[in-house]
Amino acid sequence: xxxxxxxxxxxxxxxxxxxxxxxxxxxxxxxxxxxxxxxxxxxxxxxxxxxxxxxxxxxxxxxxxxxxxxxxxxxxxxxxxxxxxxxxxxxxxxxxxxxxxxxxxxxx
Amino acid sequence: xxxxxxxxxxxxxxxxxxxxxxxxxxxxxxxxxxxxxxxxxxxxxxxxxxxxxxxxxxxxxxxxxxxxxxxxxxxxxxxxxxxxxxxxxxxxxxxxxxxxxxxxxxxxxxxxxxxxxxxxxxxx
Numbered sequence: 001x002x003x004x005x006x007x008x009x010x011x012x013x014x015x016x017x018x019x020x021x022x023x024x025x026x027x028x029x030x031x032x033x034x035x036x037x038x039x040x041x042x043x044x045x046x047x048x049x050x051x052x053x054x055x056x057x058x059x060x061x062x063x064x065x066x067x068x069x070x071x072x073x074x075x076x077x078x079x080x081x082x083x084x085x086x087x088x089x090x091x092x093x094x095x096x097x098x099x100x101x102x103x104x105x106x107x108x
Numbered sequence: 109x110x111x112x113x114x115x116x117x118x119x120x121x122x123x124x125x126x127x128x129x130x131x132x133x134x135x136x137x138x139x140x141x142x143x144x145x146x147x148x149x150x151x152x153x154x155x156x157x158x159x160x161x162x163x164x165x166x167x168x169x170x171x172x173x174x175x176x177x178x179x180x181x182x183x184x185x186x187x188x189x190x191x192x193x194x195x196x197x198x199x200x201x202x203x204x205x206x207x208x209x210x211x212x213x214x215x216x217x218x219x220x221x222x223x224x225x226x227x228x229x230x231x232x
């Protein structure tokens with residue numbers, strides 16, 4: 001099973017700032033089979049990024065993903081008020097699929 | 109518009125059983141693998157089970173293997189999760205989520221459409 005560790009646990013930033021979220025795997029995620037999701041309180045997760053760097057349909061270009069192997073990053077270039085939420089990474093390289101524990105992006 | 113709608117969540121005693129349903133609309137149901145993902149109160153996401161578009165390939169997390177059964181009825185555009193021998197640690201919101209293809213076990217295992225979730229509480 002591939003374990004995913006996200007850091008930091010909480011990121012306190014102001015609107016307009018840049019957010020950098022990390023997801024580290026305990027073994028290589030082949031073919032960059034990694035996705036990122038956003039979840040707001042009381043809502044289902046929403047797909048942001050798949051294949052480590054491909055934006056899902058309708059996702060603004062301020063969201064970008066990068067990385068390969070064991071180290072992946074989600075960057076939000078300029079935080080909008082609606083971006084304050086919890087973000088999860090997920091690998092689909094192997095079964096069982098696994099998720100990171102989440103990074104909460106909160107308003108400073 | 110693609111939509112998934114879960115139902116069947118309830119309060120159940122430890123050792124009890126429950127069947128969850130996930131009704132799909134807005135896409136050709138049989139063309140896509142569907143997955144159950146759960147989220148315990150205040151916790152992160154946990155992958156539970158997946159089924160291919162045809163229903164011929166099925167996968168489970170170790171935590172539910174032997175207790176949960178995933179199935180689908182493509183004629184009714186509905187996914188099911190039969191849960192037995194329920195434990196307190198099964199308490200969670202259960203989401204169904206659609207994959208980008210009919211294959212469940214190979215790559216392309218991200219989830220591009222999620223239901224709103226149904227709550228299962230296991231408690232005496």
